[in-house]
Amino acid sequence: MDAIILQILNGLDKGSAYALIALGLTLIFGTLGVVNFAHGALFMIGAFCAVTLNKILTLGYITIDETQKDFLGNPLKVENTYVETWFGPELGAAIIDWSVPLAILFAIPVMVAIGFIMERGLIKHFYNRPHADQILVTFGLAIVLQEIIKYFYGANPIPTGAPEVFRGSLDFGVLLGFDPNVIIYPYWRLVYFLFAAAIIGAVFAFLQFTTFGMVVRAGMADRETVGLLGINIDRRFTIMFGIAAAVAGLAGVMYAPINSPNYHMGMDFLVLSFVVVVVGGMGSLPGAVLAGFLLGILESFASMNEVKSLLPGIDQIIIYLVAIIILLTRPRGLMGRKGVMEE
Amino acid sequence: MSKSNFTRRGLLKTGAVGSAGIALPTIFTAGSASAFTNAPTGGSVTLGFNVPQTGPYADEGADELRAYELAVEHLNGGGDGGMLSTFSSKVLDGTGILGKKVEFVTGDTQTKSDAARASAKSMIEKDGAVMITGGSSSGVAVAVQGLCQEAGVIFMAGLTHSNDTTGKDKKANGFRHFFNAYMSGAALAPVLRSLYGDDRRAYHLTADYTWGWTQQESIQAATEALGWETVENVLTPLAATDFSSYIAPVLNSGADVLVLNHYGGNMVNSLTNAVQFGLREKQVNGKNFEIVVPLYSELMAKGAGANIKGIVGSQNWDWKLENQMGSRYTGTNAFVKSFGEKYGFPPSQAAQTCYAQALLYADAVTRAGSFDPCAVVEALEGFEFDGLGNGPTLYRADDHQCFKDVLVVRGAENPSNEFDLVEIVEVTPAEQVTYAPDHPMFAGGDLGSCNPGA
Numbered sequence: 001m002d003a004i005i006l007q008i009l010n011g012l013d014k015g016s017a018y019a020l021i022a023l024g025l026t027l028i029f030g031t032l033g034v035v036n037f038a039h040g041a042l043f044m045i046g047a048f049c050a051v052t053l054n055k056i057l058t059l060g061y062i063t064i065d066e067t068q069k070d071f072l073g074n075p076l077k078v079e080n081t082y083v084e085t086w087f088g089p090e091l092g093a094a095i096i097d098w099s100v101p102l103a104i105l106f107a108i109p110v111m112v113a114i115g116f117i118m119e120r121g122l123i124k125h126f127y128n129r130p131h132a133d134q135i136l137v138t139f140g141l142a143i144v145l146q147e148i149i150k151y152f153y154g155a156n157p158i159p160t161g162a163p164e165v166f167r168g169s170l171d172f173g174v175l176l177g178f179d180p181n182v183i184i185y186p187y188w189r190l191v192y193f194l195f196a197a198a199i200i201g202a203v204f205a206f207l208q209f210t211t212f213g214m215v216v217r218a219g220m221a222d223r224e225t226v227g228l229l230g231i232n233i234d235r236r237f238t239i240m241f242g243i244a245a246a247v248a249g250l251a252g253v254m255y256a257p258i259n260s261p262n263y264h265m266g267m268d269f270l271v272l273s274f275v276v277v278v279v280g281g282m283g284s285l286p287g288a289v290l291a292g293f294l295l296g297i298l299e300s301f302a303s304m305n306e307v308k309s310l311l312p313g314i315d316q317i318i319i320y321l322v323a324i325i326i327l328l329t330r331p332r333g334l335m336g337r338k339g340v341m342e343e
Numbered sequence: 344m345s346k347s348n349f350t351r352r353g354l355l356k357t358g359a360v361g362s363a364g365i366a367l368p369t370i371f372t373a374g375s376a377s378a379f380t381n382a383p384t385g386g387s388v389t390l391g392f393n394v395p396q397t398g399p400y401a402d403e404g405a406d407e408l409r410a411y412e413l414a415v416e417h418l419n420g421g422g423d424g425g426m427l428s429t430f431s432s433k434v435l436d437g438t439g440i441l442g443k444k445v446e447f448v449t450g451d452t453q454t455k456s457d458a459a460r461a462s463a464k465s466m467i468e469k470d471g472a473v474m475i476t477g478g479s480s481s482g483v484a485v486a487v488q489g490l491c492q493e494a495g496v497i498f499m500a501g502l503t504h505s506n507d508t509t510g511k512d513k514k515a516n517g518f519r520h521f522f523n524a525y526m527s528g529a530a531l532a533p534v535l536r537s538l539y540g541d542d543r544r545a546y547h548l549t550a551d552y553t554w555g556w557t558q559q560e561s562i563q564a565a566t567e568a569l570g571w572e573t574v575e576n577v578l579t580p581l582a583a584t585d586f587s588s589y590i591a592p593v594l595n596s597g598a599d600v601l602v603l604n605h606y607g608g609n610m611v612n613s614l615t616n617a618v619q620f621g622l623r624e625k626q627v628n629g630k631n632f633e634i635v636v637p638l639y640s641e642l643m644a645k646g647a648g649a650n651i652k653g654i655v656g657s658q659n660w661d662w663k664l665e666n667q668m669g670s671r672y673t674g675t676n677a678f679v680k681s682f683g684e685k686y687g688f689p690p691s692q693a694a695q696t697c698y699a700q701a702l703l704y705a706d707a708v709t710r711a712g713s714f715d716p717c718a719v720v721e722a723l724e725g726f727e728f729d730g731l732g733n734g735p736t737l738y739r740a741d742d743h744q745c746f747k748d749v750l751v752v753r754g755a756e757n758p759s760n761e762f763d764l765v766e767i768v769e770v771t772p773a774e775q776v777t778y779a780p781d782h783p784m785f786a787g788g789d790l791g792s793c794n795p796g797a
Binding site for chain 2 (some may be wrong): 002003006007011013014068070071072076150154155156157158159167168182183184185186188189231256258260261265268271291299300303305308315316329
């Protein structure tokens with residue numbers, strides 16, 4: 001029982017990341033009809049926003065300490081951060097410690113801007129082209145973005161810690177009446193799950209309760225009619241692209257402390273997120289979220305030893321296996337609408 | 344009317360005889376000068392540095408390349424000479440190799456066996472490289488070593504730790520300076536006993552490819568010999584990035600030690616996940632839960648950040664070796680000085696092994712008086728040397744593996760600077776990590792005979 005609860009918890013945070021990326025993918029697909037293979041790269045850039053802010057906050061100047069020696073025996077160059085000099089050592093250290101949550105504020109404008117530039121600069125030229133062309137151009141873009149990040153940050157993962165208060169783990173088992181130390185769950189993963197839930201809630205509320213959201217939903221259902229009513233739907237869709245980029249970016253920012261960001265992390269998530277979108281139903285936002293969590297938890301269960309000893313290698317194929325079964329029984333996915341990609 | 348004496352048939356005949364006549368001498372001269380592949384003819388000799396320039400181990404590759412460039416500079420008489428002055432063999436004098444200026448070409452292995460073979464092949468066939476060296480993966484090393492054997496050039500392996508490289512996949516044209524998984528196990532076991540006792544239950548997470556398998560086998564054998572029990576060995580896909588679902592079952596498995604047979608980004612992520620799940624604060628069977636990372640590197644320690652503190656593993660070399668362990672490791676400081684002054688930071692163990700390999704090749708050619716691979720093989724087999732930073736070392740003839748001291752290291756608790764992330768716990772003498780050439784973990788392969796190619 002404890003192992004099952006542990007794997008469900010485990011699946012939730014991975015599922016959160018899948019759900020957030022799939023949500024953005026679905027938003028873009030539903031509004032603009034573009035299959036965006038660069039979406040994983042946006043997630044990765046989000047994580048590197050956290051890395052970048054951390055680097056900015058730890059920018060400093062060098063003083064020479066004659067009393068200490070460096071590895072070559074020369075006087076040691078000591079690095080001092082501007083933040084700690086300006087705000088005092090305590091507040092300065094606290095600001096650096098909280099760099100990941102602070103990066104949310106930094107990432108939103110950056111990601112929206114990247115989303116705008118991507119959509120206006122490149123992707124809009126491919127609206128009337130076949131899906132295959134869109135996939136090729138966005139996939140190429142993903143590789144370009146990945147290589148740019150590698151050029152500036154190197155190939156190795158860069159550790160980016162959560163704030164000190166979130167570094168421990170919660171003894172979840174005790175809350176449920178199990179023995180201590182049986183079900184342990186890191187605080188930051190809990191934070192990530194709650195954060196994902198909040199973002200998903202915010203996106204749904206925005207689409208459901210604002211006029212802007214209503215127009216977008218109407219545009220997703222029947223673009224032509226909305227256009228005939230004199231509404232500039234293209235401009236709104238561009239804004240949605242920016243929002244989708246920001247959602248992926250925020251998912252990346254908060255993921256940085258879970259796994260040290262590296263330039264390749266977007267690709268690792270991208271393929272699975274596409275499976276999530278397809279399983280959830282192309283164009284269905286609730287489907288994407290549901291399938292994200294579902295597949296995250298299933299993947300978690302599949303890597304249990306008990307399951308792996310019965311079916312070796314199942315952990316690597318479970319998601320695709322489930323996708324095949326769902327598509328055979330429900331060809332439009334869990335919550336897919338009629339008419340999407342069926343013309 | 345003029346009448347030509349030339350007929351079509353006559354022209355063809357003359358042409359054929361003429362070309363055969365012109366070709367004849369070159370066939371003989373080519374035969375006499377190139378008894379082996381890519382025999383250097385002019386005033387220079389080309390070496391091929393095949394390192395990961397892209398892909399997950401690109402940082403290791405970059406450090407390897409820095410070391411090779413430094414070695415070439417020193418071989419050609421530039422810089423401060425680095426380890427040339429401390430190397431026990433004194434035949435290298437800074438005039439290149441056998442008086443030929445050393446030039447190099449580079450290839451990108453991408454940490455993929457097929458890409459590595461393709462780039463090595465291109466350097467041999469197009470650029471005329473007489474020796475290939477480098478790499479940061481055992482999968483790549485085994486693949487490129489096979490290719491070099493077929494092509495008739497020498498392969499001086501870079502960072503490769505699988506037993507198979509000088510075990511079942513060993514080749515006469517291939518040589519490894521780096522240590523291997525068996526040596527890690529042999530060096531770590533006594534330290535693990537003194538730190539954690541002989542009554543432990545270990546849980547292994549293992550990267551699912553040749554290096555992971557042989558390292559797991561080696562560590563399991565070494566720890567079981569101490570009296571430890573192996574609870575479980577779980578193979579994880581090389582492409583995995585989030586290991587939480589593999590870490591979670593460890594909590595309730597009854598194990599009190601987690602062995603991470605992971606390298607590079609894999610290890611950084613699995614260790615981070617293990618620390619997040621509170622494994623290091625956990626008490627199991629009345630003991631503190633411990634994590635062991637058998638193969639360590641400075642670059643990995645940097646990636647893992649604070650999570651690496653106090654975690655034990657093994658290394659081939661460390662830049663602080665001579666300062667902390669004495670003059671037995673002479674050469675270390677000379678290398679750190681030339682590397683540090685040129686690049687601004689101390690070299691990694693990948694850099695040291697590659698620099699040493701370049702010098703060892705140049706030295707073997709000089710002692711043999713020929714670039715012929717078979718002469719080089721003969722000069723390297725059974726070669727005993729010192730002064731390259733690892734203490735007295737033997738290139739064993741039976742399997743072309745170097746035998747030297749192995750370092751047991753630990754993540755520094757209070758690093759004084761960013762280069763001081765690893766502290767040396769102990770140096771295990773070479774005798775303790777030496778094994779018989781027919782040891783079961785290395786059995787099954789055949790060195791064969793050297794291939795000069797051409």
